[in-house]
Amino acid sequence: MKNLQGSMTALITPFRDGAVDEPAFVRLIERQLAAGTHAIVPVGTTGESATVSHEEHRRLISVAVETAAGRSTVIAGAGSNSTVEAIEIAQFAEKAGADALLTVTGYYNKPTQAGLIAHFTALHDATGLPIILYNVPGRTVANLSVETIAALSKLPRIVGVKDATGDLARVALQRLACAPDFTQLSGEDMTAVGFNAMGGKGCISVTSNVVPELCAQMQNASIAGDYQSALAIQDRLAPLHDVLFAETSPGPVKYALSLMGLCSEELRLPLVAPGDATKARIKSVLARLGLLD
Numbered sequence: 705m706k707n708l709q710g711s712m713t714a715l716i717t718p719f720r721d722g723a724v725d726e727p728a729f730v731r732l733i734e735r736q737l738a739a740g741t742h743a744i745v746p747v748g749t750t751g752e753s754a755t756v757s758h759e760e761h762r763r764l765i766s767v768a769v770e771t772a773a774g775r776s777t778v779i780a781g782a783g784s785n786s787t788v789e790a791i792e793i794a795q796f797a798e799k800a801g802a803d804a805l806l807t808v809t810g811y812y813n814k815p816t817q818a819g820l821i822a823h824f825t826a827l828h829d830a831t832g833l834p835i836i837l838y839n840v841p842g843r844t845v846a847n848l849s850v851e852t853i854a855a856l857s858k859l860p861r862i863v864g865v866k867d868a869t870g871d872l873a874r875v876a877l878q879r880l881a882c883a884p885d886f887t888q889l890s891g892e893d894m895t896a897v898g899f900n901a902m903g904g905k906g907c908i909s910v911t912s913n914v915v916p917e918l919c920a921q922m923q924n925a926s927i928a929g930d931y932q933s934a935l936a937i938q939d940r941l942a943p944l945h946d947v948l949f950a951e952t953s954p955g956p957v958k959y960a961l962s963l964m965g966l967c968s969e970e971l972r973l974p975l976v977a978p979g980d981a982t983k984a985r986i987k988s989v990l991a992r993l994g995l996l997d
Contacts, residue, residue: 707742707777708743708777708804708834708836708863708864708887708889708905708906709742709887709905709906709923709927710741710742710743710905710906710920710923710924710927711740711741711742711743711906711907711909711912711916711919711920711922711923711924712741712742712743712744712745712777712779712889712906712907712908712909712912713736713741713743713744713745713908713909713912713913713916713919714745714748714749714750714751714908714909714910714912714913715729715732715733715736715744715745715746715747715748715750715751715768715913716732716750716751716752716913716954716957716958716961716967717729717746717747717751717752717756717760717764718732718958718961718967718968718970719968719970719971719972720967720968720970721970722970724756724760724763724764725967725968726763726767728966728967728968729764729767729768730767730771731966731967732913732961732966732967733767733768733771733772734771735916735966736776736912736916737772737775737776739916739917739920740916740917740920740921740924741776741912741916741919741920742776742777742906742920742923743776743777743778743779743803744768744772744776744777744778744779745778745779745780745781745806745908746764746765746767746768746778746780746781747761747764747765747768747780747781748781748783748806748808748838748908749781749783749808749838749840749843750910750913750953750954750957751764751781751954752954752971752972752975753781753783754811755972755973755975756972758789758792758793761781761793762793762796762800765778765780765781765793765796765797765800765802766800768780768802769800769801769802777803777804778801778802778803778804779802779803779804779805779806779836779908780793780794780797780800780802780804780805780806781793781805781806781808782794782797782805782806782807782827783806783807783808783809783838784808784810785810785811785812785813786810787810787822787823787826787827790807790823790827791826791827791830791831794807794827794830794831794833794835795830795831797831797833798831798832798833802833803833803834804833804834804835804836804863805827805831805833805834805835805836806836806838806866806908807824807827807835807836807837807838808838808840808844809823809837809838809839809840809841809844809846809847809848810823810844810846811843811844811845811846812844812845813846814845814846815846817848817849817851817852820846820848820852821852821855821856824837824856824859824862825856825859828856828859828861828862831861832861833861834861834862834863834864835861835862835863836863836864836865836866836887836889837853837856837862837864837865837866838865838866838868838891839853839865839866839867839868839869839891840866840868840869840891841869842868842869847869848865850874850877850878850881851881853865853878853881853882854878854881854882857881857882857883857886858883863885863886863887864886864887864888864889864905865878865886865887865888865889866889866890866891866908867888867889867890867891867892867899867904868890868891868892869892870892870894870895872895872898872899872902875888875899875902875903875904876902876903879902879903887905888903888904888905889904889905889906889907889908890904890906890907890908890909891907891908893907893909893910893911893941893945893948894942894945894946896909896922896923896926896938897922897926897931897934897935897938900923900926900927900934901926901931905927906923906927907919907923910948910949910953910954910957911941911944911945911948911957913957913960913961914944914948914957914960914961914964914990914995915941915944915993915995918937918940918941919941921933921937922934922937922938922941925937940993943989943992944989944990944993947982947985947986947989948960948986950978950982950985950986951978951979951982952975954971954975955969955971955975955976955977955978956978956982956986958970958971959977959978959982959983959986960986960990963986963987963990963995963996964990964995964996
């Protein structure tokens with residue numbers, strides 16, 4: 705897949721009074737596009753895909769595609785711990801006009817490496833869209849091994865991986881094991897610049913929900929090899945990266961966006977709002993970045 709690089713925002717799903725706040729979702733997407741974000745990722749795990757209904761999930765993909773209107777790549781979240789369910793979402797996303805899929809490893813089931821290969825192969829065979837694997841063992845328990853990623857990368861439409869392990873050594877090992885055109889994307893904001901230096905091509909980011917311009921500038925600089933400029937931005941953003949994961953994401957990022965007047969901080973159970981101490985930290989970091997009136 706061409707142009708699969710840069711700053712890609714793992715969009716939050718805004719809620720109001722228990723329902724998806726569709727107007728706020730559209731505004732958030734427009735803000736991303738105006739900021740130079742390279743791709744948007746609706747209904748990934750940051751978009752609370754585990755607690756939106758199937759109908760809401762499909763609607764959010766459709767709204768993202770309609771709003772982007774070809775101005776940005778749309779990578780639809782299509783992960784599930786049920787292979788059949790993941791295929792259904794993927795096939796809908798393809799019909800809706802998404803450009804690619806982001807598919808998380810199955811959570812709770814704790815599949816073996818053979819099970820992961822079977823899962824992603826079935827998903828690959830059921831759709832014509834490019835697929836980005838999502839490896840986040842801290843939240844799913846299931847960890848895609850380097851060898852499994854290498855095997856899956858041989859399938860023509862498995863084009864990359866979002867790696868949220870935080871282990872930069874894997875970037876080098878995966879480069880050696882996979883085809884040269886296999887794309888590695890960071891899924892961990894704090895190490896995004898280092899990830900690119902090791903051979904990555906970008907980041908599917910939580911922080912870019914808050915500061916899309918700076919994240920895009922940082923990615924543009926690092927991809928161009930200007931690591932001095934990229935590190936300067938990363939140093940500025942490090943406290944924000946840190947506080948946005950002080951409690952379970954997307955609680956902190958939603959609270960940050962609510963302080964900026966962009967959406968409600970509302971979450972769906974079993975997630976709850978960050979505690980008072982974390983809220984105070986978020987306010988302080990946003991103020992230092994000049995993001996609060």
